[in-house]
Amino acid sequence: MTQEPETVASATGPILFVDDEPAIRRLYLTYLKSEGFDIEGAGSIAEATAALSKRDYGLVIADKNLPDGSGLDLLRICREKYPDLEVIMLTGYPSLESVIEALRYGAFDYLIKPIRDLELLFVKSKRALERRKLRIENRSLARDSQTAGGRPLDADQTRKIKNHLSRMRQQLSLARERIIAGQPDDGAALIETCLILAEDIETLLYEHAE
Numbered sequence: 001m002t003q004e005p006e007t008v009a010s011a012t013g014p015i016l017f018v019d020d021e022p023a024i025r026r027l028y029l030t031y032l033k034s035e036g037f038d039i040e041g042a043g044s045i046a047e048a049t050a051a052l053s054k055r056d057y058g059l060v061i062a063d064k065n066l067p068d069g070s071g072l073d074l075l076r077i078c079r080e081k082y083p084d085l086e087v088i089m090l091t092g093y094p095s096l097e098s099v100i101e102a103l104r105y106g107a108f109d110y111l112i113k114p115i116r117d118l119e120l121l122f123v124k125s126k127r128a129l130e131r132r133k134l135r136i137e138n139r140s141l142a143r144d145s146q147t148a149g150g151r152p153l154d155a156d157q158t159r160k161i162k163n164h165l166s167r168m169r170q171q172l173s174l175a176r177e178r179i180i181a182g183q184p185d186d187g188a189a190l191i192e193t194c195l196i197l198a199e200d201i202e203t204l205l206y207e208h209a210e
Helices: 005-012 022-034 045-052 071-081 096-104 118-147 155-180 184-209
Strands: 015-018 039-042 059-063 086-091 109-112
Touching: 015 022, 015 045, 022 039, 022 118, 039 045, 045 059, 045 071, 059 071, 059 118, 071 086, 071 096, 086 118, 096 109, 096 155, 109 118, 155 184
Parallel strands: 015 039, 015 059, 059 086, 086 109
Antiparallel strands: none
16 A cells, blocks of 8 residues: 555645635645645735644745735745745746745745646645655754763864855755756856765764764
């Protein structure tokens, strides 16, 4: 028996779909529910923030144009208050500037409406929830390691790792911008820098474990 998509969703939280057009909201909610996801809808930023305060969602899928503001404002709220929450942005009026801004603020992806290939929405939602699940599992493993008597990192090691991670986020954000702008070679070079930083982090952790 194959594993149902709801197994992923139940392990990482439900989905909140935010769009002020009832027909679109109903279409996507019906489809994703049929695929096993636990999903609810909201028609505005106010409704979305109220829902987020009451339930631990794993993913928000939000339209960029909402009646009480921009979906990018909702994205910023999610990043500030719910850092583990994944966000997928939707828009019927794409622009390079809005795509870059969404990705810079940590959106998992940016999709163009109308999404005629509903399977694409399913795949993107599943991947976003899987990334959240992996992040939570990694944090749990780190806590278990310390509880089991693992030696905590000293201040210098912690500072180096945090600096490396900050640089990696910046480089990956820039890489996305270059790739979206049609400059794949520049993007590849930035990703290569991230790989080097990842190797440095791995070395620091290896030295710490010895």
